Amino acid sequence: MSSDARVVVRSDFNASNFANYLTNNDRMPSVTVRVDPSMKGPGLLLQRAGDEHARGEVWVVWTQPHYVSQAFAEVLEGAEPNLARILDQVDEFAEAIVATARMPRAILIPSWVLPHGHRGFGLLAMRHQAGPANLLARMNLRLSERLSSYATVFVLDAQRWLQAAGADAYNPRLWHLAKIPFGNAVFQTAASETQAALRALAGDARKLVLVDLDHTLWGGIVGDDGWENLRVGGHDPIGEAYAQFQEQLKSLTRRGIILGIVSKNEEAVALEALAKHPEMRLRTDDFAAWRINWSDKAENVAAVAAELNLGLQSVVFLDDNPSERARVRASLPEVLVPELPGSPLLFPAALAGLDCFDVAAVTAEDRSRHASYQAGRARAMAQTRLGSIDEWLQTLAVKVRVGELTNGNLPRVAQLLNKTNQMNLSTRRLTAAELLEWAGRQSHYLWAFRVADKFEDAGLTGIISVAVEHEEARIVDFVLSCRVMGRQIEEAMLHQAVEHARSLGLKTLSAEYIPTAKNAPTLRFFERSGLENGDGHRFRWDLTRPYARPQHLQVEVGGDE
Amino acid sequence: MNDLRRVRDAIFRAIDEINAQLPANQRLAKADDTVLIGPSGGLDSLGLVNLIAVLEQYVEAEFHRSINLIDDDLMSEAPEHFADVAALTRHLAASLATHE
Numbered sequence: 001m002s003s004d005a006r007v008v009v010r011s012d013f014n015a016s017n018f019a020n021y022l023t024n025n026d027r028m029p030s031v032t033v034r035v036d037p038s039m040k041g042p043g044l045l046l047q048r049a050g051d052e053h054a055r056g057e058v059w060v061v062w063t064q065p066h067y068v069s070q071a072f073a074e075v076l077e078g079a080e081p082n083l084a085r086i087l088d089q090v091d092e093f094a095e096a097i098v099a100t101a102r103m104p105r106a107i108l109i110p111s112w113v114l115p116h117g118h119r120g121f122g123l124l125a126m127r128h129q130a131g132p133a134n135l136l137a138r139m140n141l142r143l144s145e146r147l148s149s150y151a152t153v154f155v156l157d158a159q160r161w162l163q164a165a166g167a168d169a170y171n172p173r174l175w176h177l178a179k180i181p182f183g184n185a186v187f188q189t190a191a192s193e194t195q196a197a198l199r200a201l202a203g204d205a206r207k208l209v210l211v212d213l214d215h216t217l218w219g220g221i222v223g224d225d226g227w228e229n230l231r232v233g234g235h236d237p238i239g240e241a242y243a244q245f246q247e248q249l250k251s252l253t254r255r256g257i258i259l260g261i262v263s264k265n266e267e268a269v270a271l272e273a274l275a276k277h278p279e280m281r282l283r284t285d286d287f288a289a290w291r292i293n294w295s296d297k298a299e300n301v302a303a304v305a306a307e308l309n310l311g312l313q314s315v316v317f318l319d320d321n322p323s324e325r326a327r328v329r330a331s332l333p334e335v336l337v338p339e340l341p342g343s344p345l346l347f348p349a350a351l352a353g354l355d356c357f358d359v360a361a362v363t364a365e366d367r368s369r370h371a372s373y374q375a376g377r378a379r380a381m382a383q384t385r386l387g388s389i390d391e392w393l394q395t396l397a398v399k400v401r402v403g404e405l406t407n408g409n410l411p412r413v414a415q416l417l418n419k420t421n422q423m424n425l426s427t428r429r430l431t432a433a434e435l436l437e438w439a440g441r442q443s444h445y446l447w448a449f450r451v452a453d454k455f456e457d458a459g460l461t462g463i464i465s466v467a468v469e470h471e472e473a474r475i476v477d478f479v480l481s482c483r484v485m486g487r488q489i490e491e492a493m494l495h496q497a498v499e500h501a502r503s504l505g506l507k508t509l510s511a512e513y514i515p516t517a518k519n520a521p522t523l524r525f526f527e528r529s530g531l532e533n534g535d536g537h538r539f540r541w542d543l544t545r546p547y548a549r550p551q552h553l554q555v556e557v558g559g560d561e
Numbered sequence: 562m563n564d565l566r567r568v569r570d571a572i573f574r575a576i577d578e579i580n581a582q583l584p585a586n587q588r589l590a591k592a593d594d595t596v597l598i599g600p601s602g603g604l605d606s607l608g609l610v611n612l613i614a615v616l617e618q619y620v621e622a623e624f625h626r627s628i629n630l631i632d633d634d635l636m637s638e639a640p641e642h643f644a645d646v647a648a649l650t651r652h653l654a655a656s657l658a659t660h661e
Contacts, residue, residue, distance in 0.1 A: 016607055020582035173614035177631065178607060184578055184615065 021191035065112035094146035110158035116170040196355035203419035212319040213263040233279030246281035256366030261290035288373030298331035309482035365459040375455035421518035425478035443468040473501035475511040488550035498547035575616040593647040
């Protein structure tokens with residue numbers, strides 16, 4: 001995320017400390033914060049209704065349950081619980097959120113926690129529909145349920161921030177002196193989590209984890225000890241920790257994170273360990289790519305990222321060796337190289353604590369990404385057996401389905417638009433609601449492309465959108481996932497736009513490349529696309545001529561994708 | 562370690578916590594002559610309240626005694642007790658001695 005994020009904090013308490021921690025740290029993105037005057041109840045949200053400046057902002061709406069629900073406040077004071085009234089008041093608050101949900105870029109809502117010093121009446125705390133802790137859980141669930149259909153509203157788990165702060169979660173002095181309800185440790189965690197959320201909203205989540213092997217993925221040195229003697233699993237605390245670490249890495253693949261190996265080893269020896277050790281949780285099939293050799297690890301990290309068509313800003317590198325970590329950190333500053341603790345017993349906790357994988361949504365495409373890269377490896381092996389690129393593409397039996405924007409594909413299209421960096425003409429970022437509104441305007445057209453080949457269904461991986469102005473069709477978005485780049489889907493997308501523009505009787509199709517630090521592959525494609533190149537960044541196509549569709553593709557137009 | 566040094570260390574820990582809330586160019590130095598309040602001081606009123614609240618918590622943990630620095634002094638009667646780190650150290654040490 002290159003530019004500052006604009007955050008507005010709206011709360012019913014003094015949120016200055018939270019705002020200060022959010023502003024003054026070295027994490028990305030840098031944040032400019034405005035704290036609105038504190039106010040209790042739904043009016044907190046309504047005070048800026050109609051504010052057009054809110055469009056690019058992210059709001060943090062942090063409230064206390066006893067201020068949102070008077071009925072809950074009365075329970076804390078010992079009154080008879082009235083669940084229906086409490087939930088009505090939660091609904092009223094949720095409606096105020098919904099009424100303003102379209103204004104900012106996103107709304108983050110820390111979940112409600114019991115106020116300081118309230119034990120929840122001990123034994124009665126969790127009594128069904130009566131205990132304060134029980135009622136509070138219901139309030140949080142109700143709020144989450146009421147907001148679940150709003151893609152830009154997120155309820156954050158504040159209870160975890162309190163747990164992380166431990167005894168420092170509350171400082172009663174701060175409350176009585178300045179109406180600050182939590183200790184600074186809570187605000188520090190909240191600030192860190194808010195910035196992780198901002199990165200997720202910007203599509204800046206890390207996508208590739210590269211791991212070392214000896215003393216990182218397993219205990220021992222495979223080249224010296226032999227695979228039979230590596231410590232993974234078994235009745236051994238160290239082995240169990242490595243097994244848990246591997247299981248956690250494997251679980252990342254179900255969230256769309258790709259795994260790879262960068263290790264100084266003999267490749268055959270290392271792969272034999274992955275294949276044969278009976279307790280190994282990760283096998284070779286779990287890794288999309290690897291460099292197992294004696295070369296410089298920084299070079300190998302860069303090589304694996306390039307092989308997978310991922311930028312270095314997508315990479316996390318895990319290595320037990322501080323020297324290797326320092327080397328990669330110094331050579332490739334975009335790569336995230338977390339510190340690993342000295343003891344492998346602490347590796348699982350260190351991995352679980354990383355917030356760099358947070359995303360705003362997990363789609364079916366995310367869940368299948370690992371399989372996609374596995375298929376990519378099979379595809380690459382097939383390519384090495386074949387001659388020219390054309391021959392290779394012919395063998396893939398690529399099918400492309402082209403469809404318009406619908407409510408069904410909107411979340412994935414919005415995600416693709418906001419996450420894709422490399423093949424992205426304008427790097428325009430829009431929320432789902434903004435995108436729907438844009439595509440619904442007259443003279444605006446948007447098509448989504450679903451791609452499959454004989455190895456896999458890559459899913460919805462391409463977008464082209466066009467705005468018609470006078471007699472010209474201007475390409476606004478040209479977005480393609482790196483998973484399918486280089487298979488001439490790019491040409492198929494141009495073909496779709498050109499043919500539609502020709503059917504409208506337009507004269508030219510144009511595209512303007514807006515450079516970013518990451519989208520050079522887009523320029524390289526347009527330079528070889530056949531479009532006339534104006535000043536290096538502007539491209540045109542004379543619509544008296546058709547734009548050929550790649551022959552090896554089977555294209556189906558219509559349907560919802 | 563004598564009490565004065567322990568008191569100063571508690572103040573420095575509190576300064577660390579407060580500094581994390583401040584822009585880099587406004588952070589307080591951990592030194593006796595660091596001015597806390599006044600025309601050339603580094604803290605606004607909320608910053609000072611933060612420092613005192615955090616400091617009282619640290620002192621409680623370190624000395625196992627509860628103190629109240631806020632009562633009268635902070636607001637008006639003896640603002641000189643909070644003028645700089647050295648003054649605050651002396652004031653805190655005196656408060657602890659009184660409560661022994």
